[in-house]
Amino acid sequence: MRCSFLRYLALALVAGCTAEAPRTRAASALVPALQASAPPARVVAVTFDDLPWARTGGYDEARLAELTADLVRRIRGAGIPALGFVNEQKLEAAPGREALLRRWVDAGLELGNHTYSHRSFWTTPREQYQADVLKGERVTRRLMAARGTRPRFFRHPFLNTGPDLANKEAFERFLAANGYRVAPVTIDNEDYLYALAYDRAMARHDSAAMRRLGADYVRYMDTTFAFYEALSRRLLGREPAQVLLLHANALNADYLNELAAMMRRRGYTFAPLDRVLRDPAYRQPDRYTGRRGLSWLQRWAITRGAHPGVEPAISPWVAEASAPDR
Numbered sequence: 328m329r330c331s332f333l334r335y336l337a338l339a340l341v342a343g344c345t346a347e348a349p350r351t352r353a354a355s356a357l358v359p360a361l362q363a364s365a366p367p368a369r370v371v372a373v374t375f376d377d378l379p380w381a382r383t384g385g386y387d388e389a390r391l392a393e394l395t396a397d398l399v400r401r402i403r404g405a406g407i408p409a410l411g412f413v414n415e416q417k418l419e420a421a422p423g424r425e426a427l428l429r430r431w432v433d434a435g436l437e438l439g440n441h442t443y444s445h446r447s448f449w450t451t452p453r454e455q456y457q458a459d460v461l462k463g464e465r466v467t468r469r470l471m472a473a474r475g476t477r478p479r480f481f482r483h484p485f486l487n488t489g490p491d492l493a494n495k496e497a498f499e500r501f502l503a504a505n506g507y508r509v510a511p512v513t514i515d516n517e518d519y520l521y522a523l524a525y526d527r528a529m530a531r532h533d534s535a536a537m538r539r540l541g542a543d544y545v546r547y548m549d550t551t552f553a554f555y556e557a558l559s560r561r562l563l564g565r566e567p568a569q570v571l572l573l574h575a576n577a578l579n580a581d582y583l584n585e586l587a588a589m590m591r592r593r594g595y596t597f598a599p600l601d602r603v604l605r606d607p608a609y610r611q612p613d614r615y616t617g618r619r620g621l622s623w624l625q626r627w628a629i630t631r632g633a634h635p636g637v638e639p640a641i642s643p644w645v646a647e648a649s650a651p652d653r
């Protein structure tokens with residue numbers, strides 16, 4: 328409640344500033360105070376996991392091509408230099424899936440490695456996990472080579488970085504030896520649960536439920552940004568350039584414009600991941616090795632012995648609509 332009220336206040340003050348400041352001397356005297364309430368200049372890299380598509384089961388191939396085209400077009404239209412992380416195993420499920428990835432590359436978007444088969448490092452021996460990384464780069468490497476570039480970033484499935492520090496660090500050395508850098512996430516969230524409920528609503532042609540889910544999703548993501556921004560300030564005394572994790576799904580394809588507008592309202596501009604990772608925050612140690620996938624902000628907090636906070640929950644009705652037994 329407090330965060331949303333403060334945001335409302337900030338927006339109301341900014342609106343007042345725009346409307347009134349040029350008119351009178353008294354109003355212009357207010358400008359410095361009003362500017363102090365405006366959202367700060369913020370930077371975010373937007374990344375999409377589980378390419379070519381997060382849950383391919385509910386769609387035929389023509390629909391997947393259409394949805395991918397929508398998602399990529401909206402990413403480009405919003406001016407987002409997004410990066411997509413690929414699970415190449417999904418390319419083998421049906422012919423023509425490589426064309427879905429080519430859409431990203433042809434739009435000038437970068438691709439990274441998310442392992443071949445999306446295993447968790449927690450339950451996979453490191454040698455097998457590393458083999459899955461190398462198996463998962465063949466098509467991506469070829470597609471990017473055609474554009475004179477190569478995959479540079481690796482995203483851990485489930486954000487699990489391994490069962491202990493020795494394996495975590497050995498794997499990071501393996502990544503570096505193969506030209507990869509870990510792609511951290513600071514704005515973690517449960518978009519995939521909203522997306523699952525959205526897919527189910529779409530399958531039963533329930534457009535009212537889809538709209539309700541979409542609106543609540545954008546509200547939830549707004550709250551999630553506020554949470555990680557506050558955690559940033561508590562932990563670092565400032566907000567670093569952030570990294571947002573999203574998944575390639577119909578919800579994000581349909582609501583990308585609304586999400587981008589929400590981020591802009593919060594003061595964000597979009598930057599490529601390599602530029603965001605120049606922020607010195609990303610040089611601090613992460614010694615978290617728990618099973619649960621966490622934001623790097625929470626990992627840094629745990630590493631320092633600070634409380635990682637409790638992330639905003641999805642709405643109870645969305646939890647119900649995305650429950651596995653439905």
Ligand SMILES: [Zn+2]
Binds near residue numbers: 377483485
């Ligand atoms: Zn994933």
